[in-house]
Amino acid sequence: MTSYNELGEVYEWLISDAKLGPVEFAASFDDVLGLLPSDAHVLDCSCGTGQLAVGLAGRGMEVVATDASDVMIRRAQELALEFEARVRTLRAAWEELPDHFDDGTFDVVFCVGNSLHHAEGAGGRLAALDSMARLLRRGGRLVLTSRTWERVRAKGSRLDIGDRLVRRNGRDAVVIYRWEIAPGWEDEHHIEIAIAQLDGGGSVIVRSELLSCWPYRYNELAAELRQVGLRAEMSTFNLEAENYTVAASKV
Known part of the structure; x- marks a missing residue:
């Protein structure tokens, strides 16, 4: 089963130089963050070692960081301590999120780092997206990055x-x-x-x-977002690019 408990100890080697620092990682999403209030409630639900979560907390946002890996959560906690950032951390898989948070809690949910393909098949992916969508307030946004499978x-x-x-x-x-x-x-x-x-x-x-x-085509992802009540507002999908970003709002 995918855990990242081994890679979690050396995950910084997988983060690009441009996004290694929390400030730089957060800045890579400026186009979305510019639409949010400075005190927005944010969930980073595949937080990894915490660069994005810590960067967002440094901007004054109220941030919760979750991950299915114990090692990733520990490393995110260590990074938050290093930067004196207020980040609440919780070990939780996508399908467990509604057990911990009320519907409509967050202004934005991030699912970045090419993580969604670890959801098991179409059913697992749809369940993960549904959990994220439930936690968004109406008009809130899901921001997702993906490999171009x-x-x-x-x-x-x-x-x-x-x-x-x-x-x-x-x-x-x-x-x-x-x-x-x-x-x-x-x-x-x-x-x-x-x-x-x-x-x-x-x-x-x-x-x-x-x-x-479990890979997926872009058009399958777009259809699944609609199925859980999200409308794509922005997409950088390009068959020639290695990765893309999608931002979708809750209808």
Whole structure:
């Protein structure tokens, strides 16, 4: 089962240089954040190590950060402490969110970091989106980022080895992705991600995790957003791009 408990310890090597700092991560969503009050209630429901949540809290927003991984929650807490940011953290999967929050609690819900494909199939994805939509006030927005799975599947199973060293915390590493592309769209796919760190003595320390994922086409995602009562307002979807962002409002 996908947990990110291994990758959570080295997740900063997977975050781009441009989004590594909380301020920079939050700034990448300025087009959406500019529509919100400065004290908006925000849920980051796949918070990872907390860069976005901490960046939003630094702007004065009331932020809750949730993740299904215990390690990610711990690391988000550590980052919030480092930046003296007020962030409430909670370990919870998408389907558990309505157990913890009332309907209509949040002005915006973020589900970023290419996380939605970990929901199990169309049924799991729809349940996750429905949970997020329920927590939005009327007129509130869901902001979601996704891999362009049409592009990923077209390339087939493969091994992608980073062509440069990535430096984090004074250490260098190579990032490696091994893609297992299943025959059908509805089948379980796998991504194995490895962080190969170089230590000062010339040794290599590898941390890796095999992640399950269920891909989807953009038009399927758009239809599912409508099904849970959300209307897409903005989309950067492009078949030639690796990732895209969708912002949808609650009708």
